[in-house]
Amino acid sequence: MPLVKTPKPTWSQKLKRFFMIDLIKGLGLTLKYNIGAITDKDSVAGKGIYTEQYPKVRPDVAPRFHGAPRLNMDPETHDTLCIACNLCAIACPEDCIDVIAMDVEIIVAGKPRRKKVLDEFIFDTSRCMFCALCQEACPTACLELTQEFELATYSRAGFVWNREMLEQGRETVKYTS
Amino acid sequence: MLLLGPVNVLNDLLLRFFSQETINFFIWPLIQIGLVVTLVALWVAYATYLERKISAFMQARLGPMRVGPWGLLQPIADGLKLLTKEDFIPEKADRWIFFFAPYIAVASAFIVFSVVPFGPDWAVIADVNIGLLLVLAVSSVGVLALILAGWSSNSKYALLGGLRSSAQMVSYEVAMGLSLIGALMFARTLSLSGIVGAQGSDSIWFILYQPAGFMLFLISGIAENNRAPFDLPEAESELVAGFHTEYSGMRWSLFFMAEYAAMVVVSAVAATVYLGGWYFPFVYRLETAGYHNLYVIVSLLVFLVKVSIILYIYFWLRWTLPRFRYDQLMDIGWKWLIPSALINIALSAIAIFLVQALNGYRGMRTIESLDRGLNLTATGKGIMIVIGFAGVFIIAALLARINWRSRDFNLKTQRRNIRLVNLPKGKPAVSVSEV
Amino acid sequence: MHQVEIATTQETLLDSPEMVLNMGPQHPSTHGVLRVVLRLDGETVIDLDCDIGYLHRGMEKIAENRMYTMIAPYWDRLDYIAAVSNGLVWVETVEQMMGLAVPPRAHYLRTILTEFNRIASHLLWLATHALDIGAITVLLWALREREEILKIFERQFGARLTCHAWRVGGMPNDAYDDFEKDVRQFANNFPKRLDEYETVLSENRIWLSRTVGIGVISAADAIAIGLSGPSLRGSGVPWDVRKSRPYAAYADVDFDVPLGENGDTYDRYLVRLEEMRQSRRIILQALENLPDGPVNAKLPKVVKPPVGDYYHSIEGPKGEIGCYLVSDGTAQPYRVRVRPPSFINLQALKQMCVGHLVADVVAIIGTLDIVLGEIDR
Numbered sequence: 001m002p003l004v005k006t007p008k009p010t011w012s013q014k015l016k017r018f019f020m021i022d023l024i025k026g027l028g029l030t031l032k033y034n035i036g037a038i039t040d041k042d043s044v045a046g047k048g049i050y051t052e053q054y055p056k057v058r059p060d061v062a063p064r065f066h067g068a069p070r071l072n073m074d075p076e077t078h079d080t081l082c083i084a085c086n087l088c089a090i091a092c093p094e095d096c097i098d099v100i101a102m103d104v105e106i107i108v109a110g111k112p113r114r115k116k117v118l119d120e121f122i123f124d125t126s127r128c129m130f131c132a133l134c135q136e137a138c139p140t141a142c143l144e145l146t147q148e149f150e151l152a153t154y155s156r157a158g159f160v161w162n163r164e165m166l167e168q169g170r171e172t173v174k175y176t177s
Numbered sequence: 178m179l180l181l182g183p184v185n186v187l188n189d190l191l192l193r194f195f196s197q198e199t200i201n202f203f204i205w206p207l208i209q210i211g212l213v214v215t216l217v218a219l220w221v222a223y224a225t226y227l228e229r230k231i232s233a234f235m236q237a238r239l240g241p242m243r244v245g246p247w248g249l250l251q252p253i254a255d256g257l258k259l260l261t262k263e264d265f266i267p268e269k270a271d272r273w274i275f276f277f278a279p280y281i282a283v284a285s286a287f288i289v290f291s292v293v294p295f296g297p298d299w300a301v302i303a304d305v306n307i308g309l310l311l312v313l314a315v316s317s318v319g320v321l322a323l324i325l326a327g328w329s330s331n332s333k334y335a336l337l338g339g340l341r342s343s344a345q346m347v348s349y350e351v352a353m354g355l356s357l358i359g360a361l362m363f364a365r366t367l368s369l370s371g372i373v374g375a376q377g378s379d380s381i382w383f384i385l386y387q388p389a390g391f392m393l394f395l396i397s398g399i400a401e402n403n404r405a406p407f408d409l410p411e412a413e414s415e416l417v418a419g420f421h422t423e424y425s426g427m428r429w430s431l432f433f434m435a436e437y438a439a440m441v442v443v444s445a446v447a448a449t450v451y452l453g454g455w456y457f458p459f460v461y462r463l464e465t466a467g468y469h470n471l472y473v474i475v476s477l478l479v480f481l482v483k484v485s486i487i488l489y490i491y492f493w494l495r496w497t498l499p500r501f502r503y504d505q506l507m508d509i510g511w512k513w514l515i516p517s518a519l520i521n522i523a524l525s526a527i528a529i530f531l532v533q534a535l536n537g538y539r540g541m542r543t544i545e546s547l548d549r550g551l552n553l554t555a556t557g558k559g560i561m562i563v564i565g566f567a568g569v570f571i572i573a574a575l576l577a578r579i580n581w582r583s584r585d586f587n588l589k590t591q592r593r594n595i596r597l598v599n600l601p602k603g604k605p606a607v608s609v610s611e612v
Numbered sequence: 613m614h615q616v617e618i619a620t621t622q623e624t625l626l627d628s629p630e631m632v633l634n635m636g637p638q639h640p641s642t643h644g645v646l647r648v649v650l651r652l653d654g655e656t657v658i659d660l661d662c663d664i665g666y667l668h669r670g671m672e673k674i675a676e677n678r679m680y681t682m683i684a685p686y687w688d689r690l691d692y693i694a695a696v697s698n699g700l701v702w703v704e705t706v707e708q709m710m711g712l713a714v715p716p717r718a719h720y721l722r723t724i725l726t727e728f729n730r731i732a733s734h735l736l737w738l739a740t741h742a743l744d745i746g747a748i749t750v751l752l753w754a755l756r757e758r759e760e761i762l763k764i765f766e767r768q769f770g771a772r773l774t775c776h777a778w779r780v781g782g783m784p785n786d787a788y789d790d791f792e793k794d795v796r797q798f799a800n801n802f803p804k805r806l807d808e809y810e811t812v813l814s815e816n817r818i819w820l821s822r823t824v825g826i827g828v829i830s831a832a833d834a835i836a837i838g839l840s841g842p843s844l845r846g847s848g849v850p851w852d853v854r855k856s857r858p859y860a861a862y863a864d865v866d867f868d869v870p871l872g873e874n875g876d877t878y879d880r881y882l883v884r885l886e887e888m889r890q891s892r893r894i895i896l897q898a899l900e901n902l903p904d905g906p907v908n909a910k911l912p913k914v915v916k917p918p919v920g921d922y923y924h925s926i927e928g929p930k931g932e933i934g935c936y937l938v939s940d941g942t943a944q945p946y947r948v949r950v951r952p953p954s955f956i957n958l959q960a961l962k963q964m965c966v967g968h969l970v971a972d973v974v975a976i977i978g979t980l981d982i983v984l985g986e987i988d989r
Contacts, residue, residue, distance in 0.1 A: 502972065
């Protein structure tokens with residue numbers, strides 16, 4: 001289309017075009033890649049094949065990755081770290097966290113006191129957008145988005161995680177072949 | 178000899194029921210056809226596998242890896258999947274034409290294999306003396322399938338694809354036929370076995386005499402098969418899937434098979450006409466040593482290797498080059514390929530005339546004999562090869578001059594460069610005229 | 613869905629019947645769910661109209677019902693290819709409205725990471741643009757480099773695509789341990805990869821014939837329509853928000869702005885390729901001068917910008933992303949309006965396409981580099 005100005009070509013440019021150097025260079029590059037893939041060598045990055053064979057080879061997920069949620073427990077007493085403060089539910093933009101607390105009577109220094117403890121924790125992963133605002137809001141580092149990324153289930157109900165799932169983790173089949 | 182043992186036994190068995198003539202002219206061809214169809218279908222299936230692997234390697238990927246070792250069973254898995262898929266027919270489609278279009282495509286692609294000489298002697302089904310003509314004629318029926326498929330789908334994308342394919346295949350068929358004529362002038366026969374024989378008896382491949390013809394044939398062959406960069410009828414980014422947009426399941430895979438089979442056909446014809454077919458230097462010594470069947474089988478393998486090389490070029494081009502636009506495709510066909518083919522014919526004629534005229538000039542001997550085609554001496558071959566390779570540049574130069582003012586693909590269009598401007602910081606909008 | 617009206621603007625050739633072709637919303641190369649209704653004469657486009665809104669999620673309305681700190685992850689979903697830049701425009705608007713002083717280290721990290729996002733976005737553009745024109749191999753090569761950037765994002769932000777990269781007042785985390793090593797490794801390899809793309813495309817005669825002179829838009833028209841970003845600079849208009857209204861640390865880095873000449877698809881292609889090189893330059897400079905210190909400003913307990921309105925814009929990969937914010941003094945914005953570059957760039961489609969072939973429409977949609985998430989919001 002002669003709609004745009006084209007600069008006057010030099011002789012070397014004309015000759016290059018005449019001998020189809022442009023096409024030959026491109027074909028040479030793909031051939032180089034083909035040979036590089038077979039020998040798994042590449043001049044730039046050192047490897048010729050970039051495929052990760054996913055179920056066979058597990059990807060290494062970054063430590064900061066925002067994946068499946070988890071409620072951490074005290075490693076010694078195995079009590080939940082959650083103090084039912086509801087900050088995560090307030091911070092959540094999608095409103096997908098429900099913290100259900102209950103009052104229990106405990107004896108502190110000989111006197112009966114009421115304390116709010118966690119009863120049930122509902123986390124709707126189908127609505128979660130993994131922004132990690134809840135994780136940042138948690139004062140006790142209890143709620144954490146882990147490196148687990150396989151969240152698919154067969155039903156919508158399966159996306160709603162309760163306290164047990166959040167604490168123990170969900171059982172998933174890990175395909176390895 | 179061991180290889181033909183079972184064959185002799187089978188022949189004896191058949192002799193109990195049929196006469197030797199019936200066996201020779203009816204039974205053996207049927208067995209050959211069955212074998213060829215099976216093997217070609219397998220070959221086509223594995224051509225898809227190869228294409229996927231090669232494209233993957235060119236893109237720094239692995240390609241199919243999950244079905245069987247290195248994904249070797251992938252074509253079979255694909256076939257099974259396609260067989261079990263729903264064969265969907267659009268409501269407003271022309272049912273019968275929609276039904277039959279894929280069969281026409283496959284049939285026209287597979288019939289051509291009847292005359293392709295896979296090897297000497299028993300490795301060719303029918304040695305028709307107009308083999309090449311049959312190849313061109315039958316493969317051009319394939320365009321009918323695409324038009325019918327595009328029209329009967331009752332979809333605008335399919336219709337556009339069908340229209341494109343008809344225009345494209347009709348115009349590239351001309352270039353394809355014309356580009357072969359140069360080689361036929363040397364072979365002096367239309368029989369494909371005859372062409373191989375002509376190259377064998379002259380101990381040369383016609384690609385050396387006809388490099389321009391080979392390139393033209395290859396390019397127009399790619400276009401004829403609707404392969405990238407000429408894959409406009411099915412240009413997936415423009416027309417979704419072109420003429421087979423509405424096809425699914427096995428009918429779609431028939432189109433797919435037809436495409437690959439047609440690709441193998443063009444590669445086979447190119448190998449036969451330009452790369453000497455099953456002929457390879459020194460292989461005939463097996464024949465003279467008495468190993469006839471071994472000779473046939475080695476020749477067959479030689480042929481397969483040659484076809485595979487041309488197939489690789491197909492894949493290679495597809496995964497490197499961008500796609501042409503429809504008008505550019507027509508430009509290339511009519512402004513470049515057909516004139517090139519015509520000039521090539523003229524040059525070949527001049528070359529043959531020159532070699533004949535030089536025979537006997539100042540004691541030069543260029544022609545060995547004229548009994549079987551054109552048998553040249555080393556001098557004659559040298560002249561021919563020089564003219565052939567010079568011809569490539571002569572043709573390119575002539576056409577570059579003729580097409581100097583053409584819209585695309587002239588020598589004028591070049592890579593442009595852009596300006597780099599260090600704009601001042603913090604200064605709002607600079608007017609266009611300032612820079 | 614509104615009725616699409618198409619006016620006949622041009623005489624058809626020899627009274628041939630016209631055909632109305634519905635391209636999209638399910639079409640491989642409308643880059644999402646764009647519906648383009650084409651009036652064709654043969655394969656020549658006489659007229660076209662765009663139908664958008666298939667991906668409308670009401671982002672601006674959602675923002676009216678969220679606290680200021682909660683809106684940033686939604687902004688990632690506008691232009692999900694350039695989530696980092698989109699997030700930046702939101703947090704910077706809020707910060708500037710509140711008069712927060714963001715520490716310099718955060719500014720530098722923001723510069724580095726938004727430039728990475730620009731490269732990632734341009735790589736995806738290159739991949740899909742090449743795919744539209746038929747060079748399939750470039751798709752996977754470009755995505756391979758994008759993968760390296762996404763890995764850096766994953767390590768830094770915890771997510772690959774919609775990163776939720778910034779918080780009002782700074783960043784959620786400081787740079788991770790191997791950050792500098794990863795960045796330098798990428799910066800080392802990247803120019804060679806760009807040269808590879810250029811080998812396959814820039815000089816290729818098919819690529820030239822598919823892009824030179826296609827979708828021409830003059831500088832005056834581009835300004836009139838309101839194009840921004842590489843689409844505008846391809847027409848030769850020297851406008852770059854990074855230069856004219858420097859934000860983050862752009863005032864401290866030195867870089868050039870590539871300008872096209874003819875405003876065709878090829879110019880825009882070259883401009884974007886050059887922008888990737890310049891982005892690498894910016895990244896290396898910012899990494900060299902990366903100051904130490906905190907990455908977060910001291911934030912009040914509840915983010916409440918003062919009553920008033922404010923407009924702030926940054927140079928996103930696709931053009932000028934702007935954010936107009938009206939605050940009534942509460943913890944939730946009164947009204948938020950996004951200036952979406954893709955939406956405004958899309959308006960040039962008709963002017964660019966009429967008279968070209970169907971295949972060029974695909975190339976032009978590719979060269980405008982639209983993202984439907986941002987157009988429909």
